[in-house]
Amino acid sequence: MKQLALRIAGFGFRREATLESLAQALDQLAEQYEAIDKLAVAHSMLPLVEEFGRLRGIEVISVADAELPTVTTLTHSAQSLQARGTGSVAEAVALLAAGHNARLLGPRIISADRQATAALAEGNR
DSSP states (O other): OOOOOEEEEEEEEOTTOOHHHHHHHHHHHHHHHOOOOEEEEEGGGHHHHHHHHHHHTOOEEEEOGGGGGGSOOSOOOHHHHHHHSSSOHHHHHHHHHHOTTOEESSOOEEOTTSSEEEEEEEEOO
């Protein structure tokens, strides 16, 4: 039996980001892609997304920060590369959480307040 693909939204954000920043980013993704099954975030950024997931009733997957540089992303942010070793934290965590052979559905989007980014990956995890 074929496994159904899961859609996992990955987040990246600045220290100043709020729950509203995450909501803005996720709502933009949901408008564009509809179904979102789970959320993903780097372990060091877990508390804010964990709280957001609880409020929205969506499971959160934490990925190891050390894995971020192992992922090729569509976006190549110089700031993200310097801080986290990846072109987009949101894209990297979405891909890592979605599992082997996951694919991004598009480049990251940026919240209206520019404090958070979100990307959607499809995978079989």
